Amino acid sequence: MTIISDPLEGWSLPAWTYDDPDFFRAEQERVFAPSWQVVCHISDIPARGDWHTLEYLGESIIVVRGDDDAVRAFTNVCRHRGSRIVDGASGCAKKLVCPYHAWTYDLDGRLSGVPQKSDYPGLDTGKHGLTPVDMEIWRGFIFVRLVSEGPSVADMMAPYEDQVAPYRFEELTALGRVTLRPRTVNWKNVADNYSDGLHIPVAHPGLTRLFGRSYGVEAETHVDRMWGDLIERPSANWSERLYQTLLPPVPHLPEAAQKRWLYFKLWPNVAFDIYPDQVDFMQFLPVSPTETLIREISYVLPDDRREMKAARYLNWRINRQVNAEDTQLIARVQDGMASRSFSIGPLGQSEVCLRAFCRQMRALIPQAREEQRPTPGWSRT
Template sequence: MTEQSPIKSARKIAPLVLPAWTYRHAELNELEYEALFRPSWQFACHVNQVKNIGDFVTLDLLRDSILVLRGKDGELRAFMNVCRHRGAKLLDGAGTCKARVTCPYHGWSYNLRGELAGMPAEKTFPGADKKQLGLRSVELEILCGLVFVRVVPGGVSLKEMWKDYIHLIEPYRLEEMVPLEEPWVENWACNWKVGVDNNLENYHVPVGHPGYDRLLDSDLGGFMNEHGVAGSKSVLRDKLSSNWSERRYQQMAPALNEDLPEEIRTSWMFFTMPPNIGIDIYGDSMDVFQFLPLGAETCTVRYPIFVRPDARREMKVLRYLNARINRQVSAEDKLLSERVQVGLNSHGFEFGPLSEYEGCIHDFHDRVRKACPVATLPEAPTQGSLRQVNDRMLNPGSAASAA
């Protein structure tokens, strides 16, 4: 019997949730990065972090580093952050280039349009065409002041993905915001999908986040469009919390957010975008929650916070309270996600049924299975064969499948 039969059967009877092995498999982790992350929009920065000529930020993914750079013509561009000579990484972090990006290895330099401008000892490169040796371009799009990049171009635009919900975001004036502080970056001891699963549902809020439950009247079900962009709205409770920081936030927020429409002054909006992005919007600030894969059972969480310019002392206090509340929530999410990862290694474990409140997880898992159909198999393929099995499942009629 060929391997085609069990593959077809597994696809036909694919479970509603991913099998546990997919959360601890190194080969699948690499495949997911190629099939899900490279073709997806990844958050890089806010436009106000790169508003002047020569300003840049870098974004490091599992296998790719991206450079976002403001040109002399005022245009914002993205490039692979790699020298075209020997592959050295060009820049780290964020900063400003006066006129050129210069490689720290051999000194090749590129202008702010990404074109190769200089090669030390250029005469020793006979026949080299400088016009063909500029930095590799990366797709870039801006959504309400948020800059996203996509390594593999094509696919749905950000404008199309978010068309159903832009009207919910625009009143918060995200395009005016600036960074509050350096981005918070932390490694979690769990597969990136565990973090995303957790971020996709509010079912765990009453038990897992008692502070949120005291502070907010939360929509546990939420909403989602055809592109997998999902969201939910929470409103500050009228009943004051027993916790001092939550109670003080409830008391201060409505008056301090008077520059916003009245209906959103006490609202918190939580959005997610496949495969790994969360965008949380409050009256006083917003943050981006980004899960980036590392190993099979580890991920990096990137968490920058942005605010509208406001120097009032009371607003600084409100933001401090917000940060205090949400740092506690993040610590709880980390603990919960890492506890799930431990449980996923238990012999014979498979997920139970999901609540209707967890519907967005179904959509996310469907997207993983579509990109990596090998994830439909109830057990992991033999070590070293996962990519080959996945290729056969993607192209069941190909010569490779018949081999």
């Protein structure tokens, strides 16, 4: 049988897809609505009535621990007039009460209170509970999605379960609070940069001092994996050198993980930076064709050793600089893509993560195969 290769294999997505309103609209429906998004960790809602929210694609999702200790996810929308029910990122409540007309919902989503109920003859309260949302708890992290389509998080991460298991994700607790960092770039530029290994020795001198030539990348169907192993040679930078020196042994990790920084990006925009000392969660939420909200927080296991506390602080210092460097990089790319001289660019054989990403985007949105911007309005037809 003759295998016909795709002529676009090995080429980037066209520049117009990084600022086009129609493409962004198509992404919302075909890429993000069926994709899994992290809301929080189970340790963030330890008690009955604890809740967390996530806002994206114009939706507000609430995950709440019920009186039966079960965790559930719903749209944060009253079934009466569509009002948002809770405000803010987190809280605790015995019941969920709409601030508009006081329709009241139990923590399992059932409609349990309707003021002036006689005004609604024939209202079946059993059919007007909060609208449930697909939810999956994977190793303690609570994921939701708006459309029931595609593999589970567990299936996506199956190739790497043995690597993740020793880090005891289920026992993690938050270190600090969620940080929100707006960026005036398309979300794909953030995702591309995260999975790009070629820029590490060029644009991240700190990581190069830490990893030497050990940085690697690989791509599975739904997950990119990146990694770097800390080298023995002391860094010339004091934060990096102290981190190399003070990072203590972690008894529950295998020898190969003691000095490894491990990164996973789950399709399309959820990332875990896994260190011996902590786990950083990050996601790149699309806001508009040229705006992205980076949402991140660190999680840790209990460890009162002074060396571990110092290592976590130094990790933050090192990665603060890495984030500043990445912020400049993605801004330069977003600006450059606006040039009429650039359309698509070649991807090297080693750029396996970017090749896989482009392949998947073209499969979901065939217009990404067109080098020039289509006539406006195509996403509505």
